[in-house]
Amino acid sequence: MTRSQKHxxxxxSPLYxxxxxxxxxxxxxxxxxxMFWVPHAGRTVPIFEDLMAVFANGPILLQAAVVVAMAGIAIFAFLNVKSLIWNLSSLxxxxxxxxxxxxxxxxxxTTLLAGPLAAAMTVNAMFILGLVFVPGLWRVVEYLFPLALIAFLAIGVWAFLLIGDFLGRVLTKGGVFDVTAHNSFAQLMPAFALAMVSVGLAAPSAMSGNALVVGASLVLSTFFGTAAILYTVVVGVTAFSSMLHYGTAREAGPTLMVIVPIMTVLGIMSLRQSHGLHVGFELHQTAGETMIFLARLLTVQVLFLMLGLLVLRRQDYFADFVFGHKKSPGSYALVCPGVALSVMLHFFINKGLEAAGLIGKFGIAYWSLTAIAxxxxxxxxxxxxxxxxQHFSAKGTPDNMVPAE
Known part of the structure; x- marks a missing residue:
């Protein structure tokens, strides 16, 4: 490599x-x-044809919302794929x-687990693109579900290989893990990656009509979801103990809120599994039970958001790394909690409060709460x-990677 390429x-950093x-x-x-504003009777998700029906006969405001949604999906899916390709090449x-x-x-x-985490998200984003922009996709969707299971399973194997390398090293060689540097939730990256794989694996259970596919989806997503929960509990307890002793590592402060996206991802996994169990195996969950389940997850999220924002404010993190001139790739971890909160609020409002009859669809209370999301x-x-x-140069490379002339 040339000097510039080597620099x-x-x-x-894999955190990119x-x-x-x-x-x-x-x-x-x-x-x-x-998902929640466009009618899609007979299906768990809206598809291209549902959107075209809105443009043909729907209210003007709903049409405007669909246009905004389609544009947003296209723009951010493009950025998602573009960034993933750049990261894979850089890695x-x-x-x-x-x-x-x-x-x-x-x-x-463990920052290497950001790779399978982002890859699993990209597969989810590609499926959304297909639903929204590909006519007739639903006619062949049953053929796609096995392929999706294989893709997520492959990413899950990638994640477990990385986790195995890490745990195999630190659990067999004493003194190689720096406990003094464990003072954040940065070590929860593996749990986040496993949770993202689990929610992808759970998707066919909510949409497929094939009992074998639904069963495979339920079992595989349960395996990865349970692994994510166990990893979160073990690492969360040990990390919090280290933070109490050494304080929170300043640049890793945003990881205090990683619990928020983990809760959203595992929550959606559970809802997808619940639908698969209902349709395929006649196991029913009431709207009230779903509402309380989502309320509990949202409570955990709000508590960790409060904790994280408190610590970040006391450490002047935003002044330096968001609004200032200091750069840390870990700053991108701030995006995940806000996105996860927005998504969880949509589910809580629609699958919880509205489904249980506590608020009316598209009423004042509905839009007041949706405004928060x-x-x-x-x-x-x-x-x-x-x-x-702040981070990337005009050439699409992080500024800290651009060598001085």
Whole structure:
């Protein structure tokens, strides 16, 4: 490699996969408009034909919402894929450097799990693109579900191989894990990756009419979802103990809120599984039970948001790393909680409060609560563009990777 290429490769961080993840998450927030506002009788998700029916006969405001949603999905899916490709290429070069060797022998080895995490999100985003923009997709969708299961399973194997390398090293060689640097929730990246795989694996259980596909979806998503929960509990407890002793690592402060997206992803996995069990195996859950389930998840999210924002404010994180001139690739972790909160609010409002009859569809209470979800989405859109301007040069390379002339 030339000096310039070597500098770029050495300076890369796998945390830049979070830029792809954030864009993919925003794709999902726009899909929420279609999911809960567009009629799609007989299906669990809206498809291209449902959107065309809105343009043909729907109210003008709903048509406008569909246009915004389709544009948002297209824009952020493009950014998601573009960033994923750039990261995979950069990671390939990074593997040939001494910085990569140092990473693999440190606590930061788990940042490599941002790769399968972002890849799983991209598969979800591609499925959304297909539903929204491909006519007639639903006629062949049953053939796609096995392929989706294979894709997510492959990403899950990638994630487990990385986790196995890390745990195999730190659990067999004493003293190689720096407990003093465990003072954040950065080590929850593997749990987040496993949770993202699990929600993807659960999708066929909510949409397929094939009992074998539904069964495989339920079992596989349960395996990865349970693994994510166990990893979250074990690492969360040990990390919190370290934070109480050493304080929270400043640049890793945003990871305090990683529990928020993990809760949203596992919550959607559970809802998808519930639908599969209802349709395929006659196991029923009432609207009230769903509402309480979502309320509990939302409570956990709000508590960790409050904790994270408290610590970040006390550490002046936003002043330096968001609105200031300091750069940390971990800043992209701030996008995930806001996106996850927006998505969870949509589910809580529609699958919880409205389904249970506590609020009316499209009433004052409905739109008042939905406004919070939309505000969170708008703030995250602004944050993504702000971070992209702050971190990336005009050539699409992070500024810290551009060598001095």
């Amino acid at each position: 770029v490769a050495e300076a890369y 996969f979070l830029a792809s993840l954030g864009a993919g998450g925003l794709t999902v927030t726009f899909f929420m408009y279609l 390939s070069r990074f593997r040939k450097t001494k910085s990569y060797e140092a990473l693999r022998s440190s606590n930061g080895e 939309l505000l969170a989405q708008i703030m995250m859109i602004a944050l993504v563009f702000r971070l992209n301007r």
